[in-house]
Amino acid sequence: MPQLEPSFDGKLDFYNVRTAALLVLAISAPVSFERRICSIPPQIFSYAVTLLGRISCGLIDVMDKNTLLTYLSHCSRFTVVSASEFFKGEVLDFQFKDRDIQLLKKCSEISGGLLPELMELKVTTPLHNYQLNLHVKSKSCTEIVFQKVIDLWPLMQLGCQNEVIRTLRNWKAEVRQLSHDSNQPAGVLVFALEYLHVIKLLVKSWACYLSIKKFEFNAMGVLEALLGKAERRLKELLYRFTGLGREDELRILELLLVTYTLRMSYIETCFDAYMKKMNLVLSHAEHLHEEGSIELSHFVVELQNISCKVGNSKDESIHELDMLQKSLDLYSPRHFVLSGELKHMEACVDVHNNYFQNPLPFISGLPVGIPFEITLYNVSSETRLWLTMTLSESTQFVFLDLQDFGGCKETRKFTFIAPFYRTPKVRSFSLKVSIAMECLSEVQPFKHCTGPKLELVHLCKEKEVYLSIGC
Numbered sequence: 001m002p003q004l005e006p007s008f009d010g011k012l013d014f015y016n017v018r019t020a021a022l023l024v025l026a027i028s029a030p031v032s033f034e035r036r037i038c039s040i041p042p043q044i045f046s047y048a049v050t051l052l053g054r055i056s057c058g059l060i061d062v063m064d065k066n067t068l069l070t071y072l073s074h075c076s077r078f079t080v081v082s083a084s085e086f087f088k089g090e091v092l093d094f095q096f097k098d099r100d101i102q103l104l105k106k107c108s109e110i111s112g113g114l115l116p117e118l119m120e121l122k123v124t125t126p127l128h129n130y131q132l133n134l135h136v137k138s139k140s141c142t143e144i145v146f147q148k149v150i151d152l153w154p155l156m157q158l159g160c161q162n163e164v165i166r167t168l169r170n171w172k173a174e175v176r177q178l179s180h181d182s183n184q185p186a187g188v189l190v191f192a193l194e195y196l197h198v199i200k201l202l203v204k205s206w207a208c209y210l211s212i213k214k215f216e217f218n219a220m221g222v223l224e225a226l227l228g229k230a231e232r233r234l235k236e237l238l239y240r241f242t243g244l245g246r247e248d249e250l251r252i253l254e255l256l257l258v259t260y261t262l263r264m265s266y267i268e269t270c271f272d273a274y275m276k277k278m279n280l281v282l283s284h285a286e287h288l289h290e291e292g293s294i295e296l297s298h299f300v301v302e303l304q305n306i307s308c309k310v311g312n313s314k315d316e317s318i319h320e321l322d323m324l325q326k327s328l329d330l331y332s333p334r335h336f337v338l339s340g341e342l343k344h345m346e347a348c349v350d351v352h353n354n355y356f357q358n359p360l361p362f363i364s365g366l367p368v369g370i371p372f373e374i375t376l377y378n379v380s381s382e383t384r385l386w387l388t389m390t391l392s393e394s395t396q397f398v399f400l401d402l403q404d405f406g407g408c409k410e411t412r413k414f415t416f417i418a419p420f421y422r423t424p425k426v427r428s429f430s431l432k433v434s435i436a437m438e439c440l441s442e443v444q445p446f447k448h449c450t451g452p453k454l455e456l457v458h459l460c461k462e463k464e465v466y467l468s469i470g471c
Contacts, residue, residue: 023044023047023048023051023055024048024055026044026048027044027045027048027055027071027072027075042075045072045073045075046072048072049069049072049073052065052068052069052072053065055068056068140188141175141178141189141192142188142189142191142192142336142338143335145171145175145192145195145196146192146195146333146335146336147335148171149195149196149199149333150332150333150334150335152164152167152168153332153333156199156202156203156206157206159206159207159210161203161204161206161207164203165200165203165204168196168199168200168203169200171196172193172196172197175189175192175193175196176193185340185341185342185343186344187241187243187342187343187344187378188338188340188342190241190344191237191241191336191338191342191344194233194236194237195237195336197233198230198233198234198237198255199333201226201227201229201230201233202230202255202258202259204226205223205226205227205230205259205262206262208220208222208223208226209223209262209265209266212266213266213325220266220267223262223263223266223267224263224267227259227262227263230255230259231256231259231260234252234255234256234259235256235439235455235457236457236458237252238252238253238256239437239439239457240344240345240346240437240457240459241342241343241344241345242341242342242343242345242378242380243339243341243342243343244338244342245337245338245339246288246291246292246294247292247294247336247337248336248337248338249284249288250285250288250289250294250296251333251334251336253281253284253285253288254285254297254299254300254331254334255333256281257278257281257282257285257299257300257303257331258299258328258331260274260277260278260281261278261303261324261327261328262328264278264321264324265321265324265325265328275307275310278303278307279307282300282303282304282307285300286304297330297331297334298330299327299328299330299331302323302327302330303327306320306323306324306327309323343378343410344377344378345376345377345378345379345383345437345459346376346377346378346459346460347374347375347376347377347379347385347435347459347460348374348375348460349372349373349374349375349387349433349434349435349460349463350372350373350463351370351371351372351373351463351465352371352373354465354466355466356466358466359428359466359467359468360465360466360467360468361467361468361469361470362423362467362468362469362470363423363469363470364423364424364425364426364469365423365425366423367419367420367421367423368419368420368423368467369417369418369419369420370389370417370418370419370420370431370465371415371416371417372387372415372416372417372418372433373413373415374387374400374412374413374414374415374416374435375411375412375413376402376411376412376413376435376459377410377411378409378410379402379409379412379437379459380402380409381402381403381409383402383437383438384399384437384438384440384452385399385400385402385435385436385437385438385459386398386399386400386435386436386437386438386451386452386456387399387400387416387418387433387434387435388433388434388435388436388456388458389418389420389431389432389433389465390431390432390433390434390462391422391424391429391431391432394422395451396420396421396422396451397450397451397452398418398419399451400416400435423467427468427469428466428467428468428469429467430464430465430466430467431464431465431467432462432463432464432465433462433463433464433465434458434459434460434461434462434463435458435459435460436452436456436457436458436459437456437457437458437459438452438453438454438455438456439454439455439456439457440454
């Protein structure tokens with residue numbers, strides 16, 4: 001650790017707050033990072049002895065002064081430090097896994113409030129322990145992913161955005177690579193990838209949330225955009241996977257409630273609309289609780305209590321926001337229990353041999369029939385599907401009655417000629433086309449008076465279709 005090396009004249013500034021903080025991080029590494037062998041140089045522990053009084057005051061509710069002195073003396077005598085040999089329960093049950101955050105706060109006090117800088121140092125060092133280790137055969141890939149996210153959540157709450165996002169990105173790469181040669185069901189792996197993407201969006205959102213809370217910069221616009229993406233992705237997790245159990249649905253609903261709570265806590269616009277959304281999700285969660293005897297988390301119960309209080313008095317609006325912000329401290333991710341029957345609903349829509357240099361012909365002002373080639377995966381006949389065709393801000397919907405098309409339940413391929421009525425008075429234009437599914441379990445009306453009545457979730461990315469006036 002070069003930051004703790006003496007200067008050229010052999011002196012080390014023991015009264016520097018940064019030096020004190022680095023010493024605390026170094027001496028806690030063998031235990032806090034759960035490494036059986038830690039190659040912290042023994043002289044570092046000798047340096048820490050000179051600050052025994054100062055360090056022990058900061059860690060008084062973690063260990064007493066005598067135990068700390070014994071630990072430092074023991075470790076300063078060996079070339080390689082084995083914390084597991086020292087802390088076997090003979091002296092102290094040193095459970096730093098559950099007290100990592102407490103230690104970091106103490107480090108911040110000792111260092112004079114250098115918590116963000118310390119977090120970068122601490123997170124960079126132990127994140128190798130957060131690798132997925134997908135070679136472990138006793139657990140499936142997804143079980144490891146879900147557990148690691150739970151372990152990583154406290155670091156996200158402290159705002160360690162860069163390192164946590166880098167870790168999540170590495171995990172996604174590992175899962176994606178595993179999906180090519182894995183015996184696990186494809187739907188389960190797709191779910192894990194989408195889940196990691198949602199967590200990444202929430203990590204970025206939480207960083208904005210902390211910045212706004214500290215009045216560092218105006219990040220409300222960024223926060224709103226991130227939460228909008230997270231909400232959309234969470235609804236895709238909820239509705240695009242068949243075979244989800246009640247507990248898994250509840251886990252997704254809890255994450256939706258996190259996005260709504262973050263938004264309402266700091267974004268003033270559309271508070272009532274998002275409060276309505278929150279109440280709908282809470283009702284859904286309560287229904288799952290009553291139907292399957294599933295225990296609701298403290299976070300959900302607290303939001304239920306807040307929901308009952310909101311709107312009773314305008315004078316209490318500030319108090320309500322404060323309650324919403326505090327409720328976020330009660331949330332932590334819970335483990336998903338996915339079945340092997342989990343399947344991912346997908347769609348593909350295309351127009352044969354259509355591209356910018358080869359557009360479809362049309363006559364301005366008249367309807368035009370567009371021959372779409374559609375492929376559906378894992379979509380049942382009971383699903384209400386809509387073909388969406390968007391021009392500028394206007395969208396036309398065409399219902400796809402799956403009873404009219406053959407094919408097995410898992411895969412359907414068919415050609416469908418859809419009329420587009422609003423051809424503009426221009427020589428050429430392009431449409432953005434997609435396949436969307438109506439969320440039958442949603443009770444929130446869709447904003448369009450024609451077409452779908454409930455909210456839509458898209459099953460594929462938008463495809464661009466090109467049209468031009470014929471010669």
